[in-house]
Amino acid sequence: MASVNKAVNVHARRVTALRKRLGDGKVDAVLLTRAVDVRYLTGFSGEDSWVLVPLRRGKPVIISDRRFEEEIAASASGSRAVMRDGPIATMTGKVVGKRGFERVGFDPSELSVTDRNRLVKASKPTRLVGMGLGLSMQRSVKSDDELALIRRAIAIQQLAFVETTAWMKVGMTELEVAAYLEYRIKVHGGEGVSFPTIVAAGARSSLPHAMPSSAKIRRNQVVLFDWGAKYDGYCSDMTRVVVMGRMSKRMREVYAIVLEAQLAGIDAIAPGVELRDVDEAAREVVRKAGYGKEFLHSLGHGIGLEIHEEPRLWGKAKGRLEVGQVVTVEPGIYLPGVGGVRIEDDVVVTASGHEVLCDLPKGLDSATL
Structure with a gap:
């Protein structure tokens, strides 16, 4: 009762x-x-x-x-x-x-x-x-109860990812890996995925929203995962890039730039900060590294009962961050015919600044399986 x-x-x-x-x-x-x-x-x-x-x-x-x-x-x-x-x-x-x-x-x-x-x-x-x-703006500010549900969704998706990457083998298809990841999400109490899972191997990782295919995972090729869990209606959203073997010099360079950009974007998050300034903080890092044209999308978006909610972090966004909003921070660099890197975490705006809700490792060393 x-x-x-x-x-x-x-x-x-x-x-x-x-x-x-x-x-x-x-x-x-x-x-x-x-x-x-x-x-x-x-x-x-x-x-x-x-x-x-x-x-x-x-x-x-x-x-x-x-x-x-x-x-x-x-x-x-x-x-x-x-x-x-x-x-x-x-x-x-x-x-x-x-x-x-x-x-x-x-x-x-x-x-x-x-x-x-x-x-x-x-x-x-x-x-x-x-x-x-x-x-939509009212829904963008999350209560403590809502934050608890998002945290639970993140915990489920992270555990499922760790299990999936431990199980994954060279020669498996993107479809096989995506199916197993979604299965593990449900095993751990998720009611399902918060959006269609992306698993993109090799050159296909340059497609920001590539759908899993029969393409096989090869040694020394990057594999991009963009996935989320849903728990009691609330969504989570993360992206990681891994490689089975050794990442090429070019992709290691790109990975380091994207990680630096993501950290810059996260550092910019605080109450009252203009939405476009958060996007610019990350985009400036990518631009200065010479890959501005290869950063094809906005920096992030709110999450909650929907996977794409207010606020939106992009260059023409109007408005300021508010305490309780949960946003993704997901810069990416995409090189057609070569591959792509995107790194994404969910971040809540707090009275003192921000808190990163995801804790999966994302350093370059952690990307090597």
Whole structure:
């Protein structure tokens, strides 16, 4: 019972924070249609469901169907539930009309034209107001409970990686290794991976988002791993590069530059620091080493219930870091036909600066198996 009450309180606090931000009288309620937002505000993690949040008083209302009735009762006791027997937008409109809301806010980018038309028709004369709900920024600041879940996801992914690299042999395919890594994540309590696992060997490691293939792992070729675990909904994300044998002189040079850049990016993280300045701290190292054009992507992104969340660390990002945000720091250098190196850790912004949540070794010596 205590754990249930704790969960109810957590979600009630999140709803309260949403109401404080949006309770300026412009709308009477807000509609959230993304599964991740429904889960964040209510605790219910099913699909095909929306949540309507009154901004003055009353419980959030989850609009779902009877497949999830029992699950909602168990996981979202702080909310009401309405089971639909037709299109979700039509039932939501009926709930809006019954509650007498005059204006309902929604995110236009998250609602299809068809659903919007159904909602308007069923909720007349209620007016729908397209607006920024700001929930992504609210979700970016993690509570201690959320941080504990991310730490657990990281611990699982790290243990699975250590086991996988000990098991891996020359001649195995990228697909075999990726499958074993994902298996070990589940063995250790992960509910699955937080994104499709990347295992890229040899020259294929120059592809930032290479999907595992039937390519075989060869001696003296780098193997890039980008993988993450999910635990109780929360994601982790890391990248490491290893070699079975000896890394070439060129790749050792690249590895050292990427590691220096990553450490510079991490060192720049602190409350109030501009997002673009963190990216620049790492990018400057790569640029000065002569590989600026080979650093093909942004430095990092937030993680949480989604693998890509706010804030974003890139050169045109606006905003500043806040205490409680968890970001990846993942510089990379990619040489077509040769190979690539990316090193990534998850870092939380603390009141005194930052804490690196990952502790897998990443020095050049540790990359040799």
